Amino acid sequence: MTLLAPTGPGQPPPAPPAARSGSRRLLPYLLVLPGVAWLLVFFGVPLGQLAAASLYDPSGSLSTGYAMTWAVGNYADVLQAYWPQFLRSFGYAALALLLALLLGYPLAYAIAQKAGRWKNLLLVCVVAPMFTSFLVRTLAWKTILSDNGVLVGLLRDVHLLAPDGRLLATPFAVVLGLTYTFLPFLVLPLYASLERLDRRLLEAASDLYASPVRAFRRVTLPLSMPGLVAGALLFFIPASGDYINAELLGTPNEYMVGNVVDSAFLVRLDYPQGAALSVLLMVAILAMVFGWLRGAGTEAVR
Amino acid sequence: MTGMARDTPTGDLRLANLTRRFGTLTAVDDLSLTIAQGSFFALLGASGCGKTTTLRMIAGLDEPTSGQVLLGDRDIGRLRPYQRPVNTVFQSYALFPHLTVFENVAFGLRRRGIRPVDAEVNRMLSLVQLDGYGPRRPAQLSGGQQQRVALIRALVNRPQVLLLDEPLGALDLTLRRQMQIELKRIQTEVGITFVHVTHDQEEAMTMADTVAVMNAGGIEQLGAPADIYEFPATAFVANFLGRSNLLAAEAGGTSGGDVAVTAHGTRFSVPAGRSRADHGPVHLGVRPEKLNLVGSADQVPVGHQHVTGVVTDASYLGVSTQYLLRTGWGTELSVFAANTGTSARVAVGSEAVAYWDPRHAFLLPRDAVDTDPTASAPNEPVGASS
Numbered sequence: 001m002t003l004l005a006p007t008g009p010g011q012p013p014p015a016p017p018a019a020r021s022g023s024r025r026l027l028p029y030l031l032v033l034p035g036v037a038w039l040l041v042f043f044g045v046p047l048g049q050l051a052a053a054s055l056y057d058p059s060g061s062l063s064t065g066y067a068m069t070w071a072v073g074n075y076a077d078v079l080q081a082y083w084p085q086f087l088r089s090f091g092y093a094a095l096a097l098l099l100a101l102l103l104g105y106p107l108a109y110a111i112a113q114k115a116g117r118w119k120n121l122l123l124v125c126v127v128a129p130m131f132t133s134f135l136v137r138t139l140a141w142k143t144i145l146s147d148n149g150v151l152v153g154l155l156r157d158v159h160l161l162a163p164d165g166r167l168l169a170t171p172f173a174v175v176l177g178l179t180y181t182f183l184p185f186l187v188l189p190l191y192a193s194l195e196r197l198d199r200r201l202l203e204a205a206s207d208l209y210a211s212p213v214r215a216f217r218r219v220t221l222p223l224s225m226p227g228l229v230a231g232a233l234l235f236f237i238p239a240s241g242d243y244i245n246a247e248l249l250g251t252p253n254e255y256m257v258g259n260v261v262d263s264a265f266l267v268r269l270d271y272p273q274g275a276a277l278s279v280l281l282m283v284a285i286l287a288m289v290f291g292w293l294r295g296a297g298t299e300a301v302r
Numbered sequence: 303m304t305g306m307a308r309d310t311p312t313g314d315l316r317l318a319n320l321t322r323r324f325g326t327l328t329a330v331d332d333l334s335l336t337i338a339q340g341s342f343f344a345l346l347g348a349s350g351c352g353k354t355t356t357l358r359m360i361a362g363l364d365e366p367t368s369g370q371v372l373l374g375d376r377d378i379g380r381l382r383p384y385q386r387p388v389n390t391v392f393q394s395y396a397l398f399p400h401l402t403v404f405e406n407v408a409f410g411l412r413r414r415g416i417r418p419v420d421a422e423v424n425r426m427l428s429l430v431q432l433d434g435y436g437p438r439r440p441a442q443l444s445g446g447q448q449q450r451v452a453l454i455r456a457l458v459n460r461p462q463v464l465l466l467d468e469p470l471g472a473l474d475l476t477l478r479r480q481m482q483i484e485l486k487r488i489q490t491e492v493g494i495t496f497v498h499v500t501h502d503q504e505e506a507m508t509m510a511d512t513v514a515v516m517n518a519g520g521i522e523q524l525g526a527p528a529d530i531y532e533f534p535a536t537a538f539v540a541n542f543l544g545r546s547n548l549l550a551a552e553a554g555g556t557s558g559g560d561v562a563v564t565a566h567g568t569r570f571s572v573p574a575g576r577s578r579a580d581h582g583p584v585h586l587g588v589r590p591e592k593l594n595l596v597g598s599a600d601q602v603p604v605g606h607q608h609v610t611g612v613v614t615d616a617s618y619l620g621v622s623t624q625y626l627l628r629t630g631w632g633t634e635l636s637v638f639a640a641n642t643g644t645s646a647r648v649a650v651g652s653e654a655v656a657y658w659d660p661r662h663a664f665l666l667p668r669d670a671v672d673t674d675p676t677a678s679a680p681n682e683p684v685g686a687s688s
Contacts (some may be wrong), residue, residue, distance in 0.1 A: 201365050204396035206383040208410035208455070216411070222400045 054275035059113040089256040094177035095241035104187045112194035169251045177245035186231035192228025313374025320369035329355040330520035342496045344510035352519040353499045389456035390465040392629040397440035404436035410459040426454040446477045466498040547635045548585040577665035585666040591638040592662040608657035
């Protein structure tokens with residue numbers, strides 16, 4: 001939707017100044033037209049194509065061509081073959097979300113309520129890693145966690161890690177990578193919510209016999225729910241579809257759905273399978289998000 | 303939450319040498335004060351005089367730089383706010399927007415583990431005529447209703463002291479008058495000590511048994527509203543609580559129960575019992591409504607004192623007419639003449655004589671450098687924000 005920006009209010013309206021009321025009424029539609037066209041051509045059409053491809057005859061190939069046979073069986077096949085990767089995707093994403101909440105909530109709270117004049121600087125620090133490619137950052141993690149690295153050496157020395165223990169190529173590394181990559185997506189909406197929190201409400205809670213812990217549970221937490229839900233969604237959705245972290249920090253034993261989709265399209269060139277996996281992933285995430293929003297109450301996401 | 307409220311013996315609230323500094327600014331300066339148990343006490347002052355800081359220190363939301371807050375024999379000055387048997391009605395109400403009215407009111411009870419809460423909360427809701435409003439959210443209530451919820455949310459806990467931080471400031475005039483009467487009624491009913499912070503002198507006088515007029519972090523005068531009004535202790539009080547005509551004068555000692563005063567070459571006298579100074583520079587004060595206007599000096603009754611001047615302004619206010627009388631030496635006196643229909647109105651520009659009974663005048667000490675305060679008398683502080 002950012003693509004709408006170039007045609008935003010800064011742009012002179014396409015209609016001449018002496019426009020009749022007819023073209024004036026059309027103006028808003030003209031303004032959204034480029035964005036809608038873009039979405040239609042580059043998102044709507046490919047999505048339809050993807051859905052169609054997921055129903056192609058699986059016995060076809062790129063060289064011989066695919067026949068549209070409405071092969072619904074593709075879905076059963078991929079689910080049967082790759083359910084562990086599906087589970088792993090959501091499991092890792094959920095674990096990473098939990099970790100990110102433990103790290104991100106205090107961080108967002110501190111920046112919003114306690115940072116004073118350091119607020120802006122700290123916010124920049126949260127966003128700063130995004131100025132470099134996340135591929136580079138993930139490769140950096142690979143170095144940090146490598147078997148010959150300082151960290152592993154240190155952990156082995158203090159016996160937190162067995163002499164032959166390792167960090168890289170473990171589920172731990174993948175979850176850590178996911179947590180790190182998507183943390184800002186959780187922190188920023190949370191920060192926005194906590195920043196709006198009226199400190200006088202905390203004083204009122206304190207005046208009404210709530211200890212700091214209770215005041216947090218009864219006032220701060222519920223009032224930061226909108227940011228929490230938004231941030232968790234922004235974190236969980238890309239995290240469960242991610243494949244770079246599993247690829248670089250894990251082994252095939254840690255592969256997630258994203259890796260399978262990647263290999264189906266680019267290695268095995270099995271388009272029906274890749275398409276079926278993609279559609280399934282999308283539907284699963286949508287179902288989860290809707291289920292959660294309904295459960296959490298839409299009121300929380302104002 | 304143990305050791306709180308109901309079981310502990312109540313007593314007077316005492317502030318002892320309470321001081322609060324913010325950097326170089328002293329907001330509250332060595333304040334000592336005793337507030338009798340069960341009284342309705344008002345801290346009255348302009349914004350920035352330290353009244354809200356005092357209140358916050360009683361609530362525990364602000365920590366004193368030095369001094370004590372005592373409740374009965376117990377020093378509560380270092381307790382956390384949630385450990386004090388004190389509740390606050392906040393200026394902004396600070397109602398929890400995510401909770402219903404019912405849960406807002408039940409908040410304090412639940413935190414102390416008191417249950418069931420239903421009967422108590424509903425009783426409070428009907429006390430302020432909000433029966434049936436329990437399931438609503440604060441945002442769905444009018445300002446006056448929110449104010450009442452804020453009040454019972456504090457009151458339901460039966461604190462030993464209820465603090466009110468300008469809780470009526472955001473209400474319109476009619477509603478404010480109504481709530482003043484309501485608050486007074488509730489206070490009499492529950493018998494809890496109320497400490498009410500306000501900049502509205504009328505509000506303080508309507509409700510409080512005792513008023514403390516604060517200025518620059520200290521107390522200028524403390525007493526019953528009528529006593530303070532009739533015999534203010536300082537020029538600040540004389541002009542903050544109502545208005546006063548203050549004439550810069552020199553007192554020349556007491557003779558025969560009266561203090562002789564000379565102001566701008568004219569001799570006056572004030573009973574010694576209404577003089578806070580009997581020699582040196584003084585203010586001779588008379589309230590505007592204690593002045594009467596007549597056309598000439600021979601209409602002044604025996605035993606009254608008078609000054610002559612020219613009427614420069616007359617504002618008709620319905621219940622009264624407010625005149626400005628410019629004296630021969632340039633001071634403007636304000637005169638409130640009640641519209642009783644017995645005396646004719648005085649035309650602007652005409653010469654008139656203002657007279658008063660000396661028993662209605664008062665004498666206050668004056669710094670020699672003080673200029674005539676009536677020239678720059680502060681306006682009524684009503685409506686100023688703090």
